[in-house]
Amino acid sequence: MTPIETPTHSITPSVTPALSPTASPAATPKPTPDTGISDAAFVRVLEYIPDAKEYLMYATKDNFTGKRIYDFQQTYLRYGTVKKLAAVVEELKGKGLGILIWDGFRPVSAQQALWDICPDTNYVSHPVTGNRSHCRGGAVDLTLFDLTTGKQLVMPSNFDDFSSKADRNYSDVSTEAAANAVLLETVMEKHGFKGYSKEWWHYADEKEYDVDDTFDPSIPVVWEANCDEYINLRRSANTTAKVLAKIYKGSTFTLLEWYGKFAKVEYKNKIGYVMSSFIKPSFTIDPDYQTEAKGAFLDALSIVEQTGAYSYEEMCRDINAICNKYSSIAKTEAIGRSEEKRNIPVIIIGNKNAKHQILIQGGIHAREHLTSWLLMSMAEYWCIYNITDYDDVCFHIIPMSNPDGVVISQTGKLNSSQLKIYQNDKKLKYTSFSQALYTEKWKANALGVDINRNFPAGWGENKDERKAPSSELYGGTAPFSSAEAKALRDYTLKYDFDVTISYHATGSIIYYEYGNKEPVNSLSKSLAQSVKSVSGYILATSYGVDGAGYKDWVMEYLGIPSVTIEIGCQEAALDKRELYSIFVRNYKVMPETIRWIVSNQ
Numbered sequence: 001m002t003p004i005e006t007p008t009h010s011i012t013p014s015v016t017p018a019l020s021p022t023a024s025p026a027a028t029p030k031p032t033p034d035t036g037i038s039d040a041a042f043v044r045v046l047e048y049i050p051d052a053k054e055y056l057m058y059a060t061k062d063n064f065t066g067k068r069i070y071d072f073q074q075t076y077l078r079y080g081t082v083k084k085l086a087a088v089v090e091e092l093k094g095k096g097l098g099i100l101i102w103d104g105f106r107p108v109s110a111q112q113a114l115w116d117i118c119p120d121t122n123y124v125s126h127p128v129t130g131n132r133s134h135c136r137g138g139a140v141d142l143t144l145f146d147l148t149t150g151k152q153l154v155m156p157s158n159f160d161d162f163s164s165k166a167d168r169n170y171s172d173v174s175t176e177a178a179a180n181a182v183l184l185e186t187v188m189e190k191h192g193f194k195g196y197s198k199e200w201w202h203y204a205d206e207k208e209y210d211v212d213d214t215f216d217p218s219i220p221v222v223w224e225a226n227c228d229e230y231i232n233l234r235r236s237a238n239t240t241a242k243v244l245a246k247i248y249k250g251s252t253f254t255l256l257e258w259y260g261k262f263a264k265v266e267y268k269n270k271i272g273y274v275m276s277s278f279i280k281p282s283f284t285i286d287p288d289y290q291t292e293a294k295g296a297f298l299d300a301l302s303i304v305e306q307t308g309a310y311s312y313e314e315m316c317r318d319i320n321a322i323c324n325k326y327s328s329i330a331k332t333e334a335i336g337r338s339e340e341k342r343n344i345p346v347i348i349i350g351n352k353n354a355k356h357q358i359l360i361q362g363g364i365h366a367r368e369h370l371t372s373w374l375l376m377s378m379a380e381y382w383c384i385y386n387i388t389d390y391d392d393v394c395f396h397i398i399p400m401s402n403p404d405g406v407v408i409s410q411t412g413k414l415n416s417s418q419l420k421i422y423q424n425d426k427k428l429k430y431t432s433f434s435q436a437l438y439t440e441k442w443k444a445n446a447l448g449v450d451i452n453r454n455f456p457a458g459w460g461e462n463k464d465e466r467k468a469p470s471s472e473l474y475g476g477t478a479p480f481s482s483a484e485a486k487a488l489r490d491y492t493l494k495y496d497f498d499v500t501i502s503y504h505a506t507g508s509i510i511y512y513e514y515g516n517k518e519p520v521n522s523l524s525k526s527l528a529q530s531v532k533s534v535s536g537y538i539l540a541t542s543y544g545v546d547g548a549g550y551k552d553w554v555m556e557y558l559g560i561p562s563v564t565i566e567i568g569c570q571e572a573a574l575d576k577r578e579l580y581s582i583f584v585r586n587y588k589v590m591p592e593t594i595r596w597i598v599s600n601q
């Protein structure tokens with residue numbers, strides 16, 4: 001395992017910050033010629049044209065295919081195209097009108113998905129031989145709305161109408177619809193776009209860019225240092241590698257890819273690695289149009305707040321709020337009660353009778369409570385973006401399997417028997433921590449049982465097993481002796497789960513092996529590779545010494561493909577600033593798991 005880079009590396013007090021001019025939060029980039037951005041660069045349209053609205057039809061089922069084609073919700077186009085579109089918006093503003101974008105950049109994979117459903121070159125460009133203007137980042141599908149009322153103007157047809165009404169011969173539509181379509185056409189053409197004869201809503205930049213098959217709009221491109229002072233840009237993904245540059249707080253850089261605990265980035269023409277802890281996406285959403293933009297990443301959430309100490313009470317409150325707001329897709333119940341009689345809630349997103357059932361649990365180790373926050377954030381996000389649009393799936397998310405332990409870690413309070421556990425751990429030299437630090441780092445349940453060592457798969461056989469209740473590493477008097485392990489067992493047996501995912505912290509690594517049964521080990525490895533493809537977490541090279549965990553039991557006894565995902569870079573409990581990169585690296589695990597299940601059934 002790579003050594004942990006402690007936060008002190010980024011907060012060295014002796015260095016004077018030398019912020020670059022672009023780092024000022026007030027310096028919102030505008031499409032002027034001196035931005036230093038090349039015309040071919042992909043940018044988020046609403047970042048530069050905040051007056052536009054976007055509702056990407058192919059990010060929903062609300063399109064002719066009836067299926068979700070891609071899973072990003074923000075429009076991206078080439079910067080050169082955005083400059084032209086900004087001129088369009090400026091001119092329309094004078095007429096009291098705005099633009100609503102239905103589609104922009106489309107990955108080649110999305111073009112392929114459309115072609116698979118509609119192999120007709122009149123309406124879908126061939127994914128290999130066609131012009132594929134949307135895959136070039138210069139095409140936009142759009143309509144007009146009234147800036148005063150917010151209402152869309154009457155147009156010749158709906159989006160993706162394949163009838164003759166949609167074409168640019170407007171003789172078969174109302175005078176009003178024809179006039180509006182002509183107005184859009186006139187302004188778009190004036191500023192360098194050309195229309196498509198069969199679709200009034202489609203415009204392509206006259207300048208044609210190459211088809212891009214690498215850009216992934218679901219990952220933000222521009223990030224900034226979110227540290228106290230600076231982060232180090234290193235030559236390789238290693239905390240001892242040569243420092244190429246210091247990136248000061250607020251300075252921006254381009255994310256290239258994730259690699260374990262690191263992000264590979266480009267900063268001032270230098271490519272290197274930074275720890276992914278203290279960075280965040282650099283754009284912000286104007287709250288005035290957030291509902292229209294539907295937000296981006298964490299900005300999309302309105303229920304789950306960004307906190308480094310997500311409490312049991314907040315979780316219960318937020319689960320109720322999510323289930324009220326999204327009552328048609330989200331339900332909650334208790335999987336059982338903890339030793340201290342707290343309900344352990346599950347949030348069920350989707351149909352319990354769906355073909356595919358997925359269990360995701362976190363917070364089984366108390367100090368790893370950022371996993372509870374993450375699972376709740378993912379639950380809200382995918383309620384907003386309706387993950388149940390994907391056919392036949394149901395997610396069972398248990399954000400906090402160990403609520404009593406989380407309360408100990410967050411409040412620092414020990415009862416008299418827990419105090420005795422602390423005294424005993426000190427006596428046996430298991431800890432030299434102060435009581436405050438000891439409680440913060442608590443992993444076990446209220447009775448000092450490590451729930452993730454309380455399952456019957458190699459139970460009691462771990463080399464570092466403790467013999468008495470402790471803050472960690474004690475497996476209990478027998479498998480399933482803890483109320484929490486029983487609750488997880490009973491709930492897991494209630495459904496026919498396709499996969500289980502356990503969230504832990506930290507390490508930015510994925511564990512996927514246990515024992516030697518097949519095909520469950522091979523399938524778990526394949527699932528782990530899928531998780532890696534979206535998160536950039538690395539696969540553990542061996543399953544190591546641990547057994548008796550939840551994942552070990554479901555693999556060994558139930559044969560369910562399963563992985564353990566260790567989020568974060570620093571030591572648990574994690575720093576709040578890690579949550580930005582953690583969210584971006586994990587939110588796609590849910591749709592990716594669906595994709596994996598469907599391709600492996």
Ligand SMILES: [Zn+2]
Nearest residue numbers: 365368504505
């Ligand atoms: Zn853990």
